[in-house]
Amino acid sequence: MTPDSAVDDRRWPLVVIADDLSGAAECAAVLPGRARILLGPAVPVSPGETPVIDLDSRRLTASGAARLVARTVRRHAVAGTRLLKKADSLLRGRFAAETSAFAAGAGGLVLALAVPAAGRTVRDGVVRLHGVPLHRTDAWHGEPGQAPRSVTEALGGADATVLTLDRVRAGTTRLERCMRAALVGGAAVVCDAETDADLDAVAAAVNRLPHGVRAVGAGGLAAALGRLGGPAAPRAVPARAPGGPRPVVVVVGTAHPGAVAQIAQLTRHGARHIELPAASLLAPVGGGRSAALASAAPGRAPVTVVSIAGTPAADPSDAPRLARALARTVAGTLPEDADLVLTGGETARRVLDELAVTALLPIGQVHHGAVHCRTADGRGVVTRPGGFGGPDSLLRMVGALHTEQDRAPRAPHASDGGTR
DSSP states (O other): OOOOSOOOSOOOOEEEEESSHHHHHHHHHHSOSSEEEESSTTSOOOTTOEEEEEOOOTTSOHHHHHHHHHHHHHHHOOTTOEEEEEOOTTOOSSHHHHHHHHHTTOSEEEEEOOBGGGTEEEETTEEEETTEEGGGSSTTTTSSSOOOSSHHHHTTSOOEEEEOHHHHTSOHHHHHHHHHHHHHTTOEEEEOBSSHHHHHHHHHHHHHSOTTEEEEEOHHHHHHHHHTTOSOOOOOOOOOOSOSOOOEEEEEOOOOTHHHHHHHHHHHTTOEEEEEEHHHHHSOTTTHHHHHHHHHOOTTOSEEEEEEETGGGSOGGGHHHHHHHHHHHHHHHOOTTOEEEEESHHHHHHHHHHTTOOEEEEEEEEETTEEEEEOTTOOEEEEEOTTOSOTTHHHHHHHHHHHHHHHSOOOOOGGGTOOO
């Protein structure tokens, strides 16, 4: 991998490739201009937009995920476009296989995986969660195998050069030179970062490299690349249809322990809570499954939260089947005008697939990682990774939808001079 001649400081058009929906939404929310979340590589890209493509590859085999990444790269690796691979900041998913496929044919690879806002940093090439090395935390409790001890180990032992904090903080020009020197030798470049300023420095140096050099990072690097262009212009989003308040349905597909406290906050504020037993969701259609479907109907309650009873104790290998079953159950009983709060990237994607949603337009962030979007037909959707947010996270996400509903135009009534 050999970088070519120096370029100026202009921003390259960007294409982002993600492995799950919550990660794609996290990136789209912090990118300026016409960022749009595309639910699959086959969704057409509109002229002038910044596509953020959710490949939904987290649960594929390593080889299947690699093939999907390679096909997507071939489609979008055109002259003058920078490619960013959104990776999980805790190195989950098919990290090695997808990164290897993403690097094929590139002029180099620069990795920056820190997300300081979520307490996820990189020092000496080691991912740390609130200062603790990843492999010494329980962040991989639901994952197969052990957490990697370093980014280099997560890459499968590929040749990599770690640029430590002293180099990252040495100034853009010196950092760029360090990157170029490592790339000439064929190594991937792993950048330490503990603050947004560190990521800004990485983004500025990457932006000076030829567009054939590709970047791998989490939401922190996407935000830094977005900040290169200065303040973002207001986003154009589809208008909501006139009408009164819409029901809000919250679907909690995460096994994260914090979800219990988040649901409790909602129920204390009057939300209806429906818990669906995992065994019923996984049962064949009919019998227990039919009972689960009947009990899940949210009706016209202002706020309904649907979760899986006993999820933390469920077999992790059942997670994909549970996500699909939960999505089918919710979509089959969802009021047509309901807005949605979806937690857990896989659950969110399955629900939107069931509703035939192929793209989302981001409006903004409710809090870090919780992204407020709109579908083409005006439905409000807020997504969030399963492990993000404090006890009031779901309450704030619902509140964002209610605020938007309050601003929406009301349908005219006869007393207003309107027509019926």
